[in-house]
Amino acid sequence: MFEARRRWQRVVLQIVLTLLVLPYLFPLIVMVQGSFAGQGWTNFKDVLAVPGFWRFFLNSAVIAAGVIALVYVVTMLGAYGFSKLRVRFRELYFWMLLACLTLPEVVLLTPLFITGIKVGFYNTYWAVILPLAALQVPFAVLLTRNYINGVPDQLFEAMRVDGANAVGVFRYLVIPLTRPIAAAVVIFTLIGAWNDYLMPLVFLTSQKMQTITLVPSFFTGEFNDDQTKILASAVMTAIPEVVAYLCLQRQFERGLTAGAIK
Amino acid sequence: MSSGLPWILPALVLCVGLIYYCIGDTSYISTLNWDGISPNPQHIGAQNFTSIFHDPIFWGAVRHTVIFYVVTFTAQTAIGLLFAVLLHSRVRLAVIYKVIIFIPVVLAPAIMAPVFRAMFSPTGQFDTVLQHLGLGFLAQPWLAQTTTALPVIMLITVWEWTGVTFVLYYAAISQIDSSVLEAARLDGAGNTRIIRSIIWPSVSGTTIALATLGAIGALKTFDVPYLVSGGSMGPNDATQFLGTYIYQMTITLDHVGYGAALSIILLVIAVIFGVALQISGRKRRMID
Numbered sequence: 001m002f003e004a005r006r007r008w009q010r011v012v013l014q015i016v017l018t019l020l021v022l023p024y025l026f027p028l029i030v031m032v033q034g035s036f037a038g039q040g041w042t043n044f045k046d047v048l049a050v051p052g053f054w055r056f057f058l059n060s061a062v063i064a065a066g067v068i069a070l071v072y073v074v075t076m077l078g079a080y081g082f083s084k085l086r087v088r089f090r091e092l093y094f095w096m097l098l099a100c101l102t103l104p105e106v107v108l109l110t111p112l113f114i115t116g117i118k119v120g121f122y123n124t125y126w127a128v129i130l131p132l133a134a135l136q137v138p139f140a141v142l143l144t145r146n147y148i149n150g151v152p153d154q155l156f157e158a159m160r161v162d163g164a165n166a167v168g169v170f171r172y173l174v175i176p177l178t179r180p181i182a183a184a185v186v187i188f189t190l191i192g193a194w195n196d197y198l199m200p201l202v203f204l205t206s207q208k209m210q211t212i213t214l215v216p217s218f219f220t221g222e223f224n225d226d227q228t229k230i231l232a233s234a235v236m237t238a239i240p241e242v243v244a245y246l247c248l249q250r251q252f253e254r255g256l257t258a259g260a261i262k
Numbered sequence: 263m264s265s266g267l268p269w270i271l272p273a274l275v276l277c278v279g280l281i282y283y284c285i286g287d288t289s290y291i292s293t294l295n296w297d298g299i300s301p302n303p304q305h306i307g308a309q310n311f312t313s314i315f316h317d318p319i320f321w322g323a324v325r326h327t328v329i330f331y332v333v334t335f336t337a338q339t340a341i342g343l344l345f346a347v348l349l350h351s352r353v354r355l356a357v358i359y360k361v362i363i364f365i366p367v368v369l370a371p372a373i374m375a376p377v378f379r380a381m382f383s384p385t386g387q388f389d390t391v392l393q394h395l396g397l398g399f400l401a402q403p404w405l406a407q408t409t410t411a412l413p414v415i416m417l418i419t420v421w422e423w424t425g426v427t428f429v430l431y432y433a434a435i436s437q438i439d440s441s442v443l444e445a446a447r448l449d450g451a452g453n454t455r456i457i458r459s460i461i462w463p464s465v466s467g468t469t470i471a472l473a474t475l476g477a478i479g480a481l482k483t484f485d486v487p488y489l490v491s492g493g494s495m496g497p498n499d500a501t502q503f504l505g506t507y508i509y510q511m512t513i514t515l516d517h518v519g520y521g522a523a524l525s526i527i528l529l530v531i532a533v534i535f536g537v538a539l540q541i542s543g544r545k546r547r548m549i550d
Contacts, residue, residue: 002351002453010352017348020341021359024366024421030387031377070276078273085266093274100281102536104482106505107529108280110512110522111287114298134280137273166269195370197485198505202513213372216489220376230376237373245368246361252368256426257433 031238034231043232050222052208057240059125059204060194060211066129067193068186071136075185078137079144080174084156085166094145100138105131105198116203127203128211132193140185147181148174183251194241212237285529291522298518310523320524323502330416330503331480335473337420342427343465346435347457349428360428367425371418375489378418379405382490411496415487422486423479427472434465474539481532484509504528 002013035043047053081087082094108131112121121127159169197213204210210218215237216230223229245252292310296303314320345363349356366374381388382404389401404410438461446456484505487495495502495510508528512521 002347013348013351014353017345017353017359020345020348021362024424025362026387026391027374027377027381027421028362028365030381031374034377034380074272074276078270081266081269085269087266087270090266090270093270093278096278096282097273099533099536100277102478102481102532103281104478104484104505104528104532106482106484106508107288107525107532108284109508110291110518110525111284113512114287114291114518117298130276130280134277137277141273166266170269191368195368195372197370197372197489198509213370216373216376227376227380231380234373234376238369241368241370242365245365249361252364253429253433256367256429 031231031234034228035235036228037231038228043228044236046223046229047219047233047236050219055208056210056212056215056218056237059209060213063125063128063132063200063211064190064193066125067132067136068189070129070133071140071189072182072186074133074137075140075144076174076178076182077170078141079148079178080170082141083145083148084153097138097141100135101142103135105135105196108135109198109202113202121203123204123206123209125209128196128199131199132196136189136192140189143185144178144181147178151177180254184254184256187248187252188256190244288522288525288529291519292526294519294522296519297516298512299516303519306519310520311527313520314523314527319499319502319507322499323504323507326412326501327480327483327503329412330419330483331476333416334419334423334480335476337416338424338427338476339469339472341420342424343431343457343461345424345428346431347461349432350435363428364425366422369422371422371485372489374418374422375486378414378490379492382414405491406497408497408500411491411500415490415501418486418490419483426475430468430472431465434468435461438464470539470542477535477539478532481505481528481535504531 037043039046078097082090087093112127112131116122116127155173156169159173164172195213196211200211200214204214207218215233219230219233293305293307294303295306295309345359349359353359380386384403384406386404388404389398392398392400402410404414442460443456446460451459482505483503487501487503488506488509491501493514495506504524505528508521508524511517511524
């Protein structure tokens with residue numbers, strides 16, 4: 001975009017860009033450097049030696065998988081219904097769903113907290129999966145419905161004429177066609193579920209059930225505020241996220257673009 | 263054609279069911295003076311709400327949210343757009359820059375919080391860098407002062423979310439017809455002129471989407487102020503937000519009724535915002 005025909009202009013652009021990006025790199029350097037401070041690799045060994053360290057990853061993975069599966073199924077069915085099927089008061093239902101879009105999760109805190117105590121919701125995966133999925137669904141349905149709206153009705157009619165019922169249309173037309181938008185839905189649901197802090201903080205009080213976002217606070221207690229080990233644990237919990245992003249870079253970016261441009 | 267109701271039912275049950283149930287329950291609890299456990303809570307009508315309107319911490323939280331939104335949105339827009347334009351220019355190693363800007367987006371704020379706590383502590387790396395730059399006189403206990411705690415929270419947020427702004431602007435700029443840009447160049451338009459007169463108007467849809475996301479994000483703010491301040495919301499509630507205040511009231515202090523009333527107020531603000539943005543979006547589309 002910036003016109004840079006001459007060599008020195010290109011060098012200037014490159015320098016400006018590098019200076020701009022340095023502050024973004026800095027906290028990452030602090031994190032990695034801090035994790036090696038003092039005893040070097042021993043910090044990592046100590047973190048790994050903490051019994052049940054892998055449980056945090058397992059719990060996060062189970063919760064993320066649960067939220068993704070639930071959101072995916074509910075969204076695909078709902079988006080197809082909202083887009084191409086006849087439903088009485090369809091727009092009313094859709095608006096009821098959309099009204100939940102701007103809802104901050106903390107608003108759900110009080111009733112979930114109270115109900116949680118009553119029904120023994122505490123320290124179960126469901127306590128986190130259900131509210132997180134409920135909060136992701138409106139946006140996912142909005143996106144997917146817009147996407148299916150863009151598919152010409154004739155395609156659906158043609159399948160009907162060939163004798164397919166709604167289930168057949170869903171299975172052989174909707175599912176394959178919505179793959180790109182489904183990838184976007186999966187990615188932002190993954191980021192949302194994996195990185196969520198509030199719900200696990202409130203509902204997963206038993207250490208066996210806790211997720212990776214609770215690791216820093218856990219280690220603050222475990223290592224008596226030993227910064228190097230806390231940072232080592234932060235590095236280890238960050239690695240899977242960075243690797244996932246690097247492998248699926250394009251999907252991540254497309255997921256976000258699809259999310260906001262509609 | 264068969265009815266689509268069974269298809270949309272799971273979404274409605276999960277979402278509308280759970281969320282509306284919670285909202286209903288919250289509205290009821292907001293009329294109570296209750297610690298969340300006692301079997302006979304006291305009904306006090308709208309008293310929680312009247313106390314909130316006289317609660318300086320609540321108004322502080324509202325003020326912080328507004329400042330936070332204006333500052334982070336402006337900064338992210340400026341930096342994100344600049345990055346997008348720069349990376350659309352002829353620069354080398356563009357992928358590496360992109361990755362560095364975007365990694366903060368995928369990292370959980372909860373995981374980065376201890377890093378930032380260390381960084382901005384009195385002997386932290388931030389002050390070290392200032393000293394190396396010859397700005398050592400600026401070094402101060404960033405998180406322990408009312409004046410600097412909120413700016414640090416905003417800085418962290420900008421660090422975390424510029425990647426999203428950048429990616430969206432980058433995609434939006436790719437859609438601009440390159441012949442328009444060439445024509446402007448031939449007419450002698452310079453770089454700033456092109457950004458102002460061609461790029462900025464072409465990406466206005468993205469800017470509005472980002473403004474919406476930013477507003478929702480500002481109302482949802484919880485993780486960063488809660489964790490970076492170590493659960494205390496900074497000196498004199500300097501980094502108190504609506505989300506952190508609700509948490510503190512409900513979970514830490516057992517003022518469940520008061521917390522519920524705060525939730526209802528937050529909900530009303532969020533819905534008003536949502537409706538206002540929907541309406542302004544519609545108007546814009548009609549003008550187009």
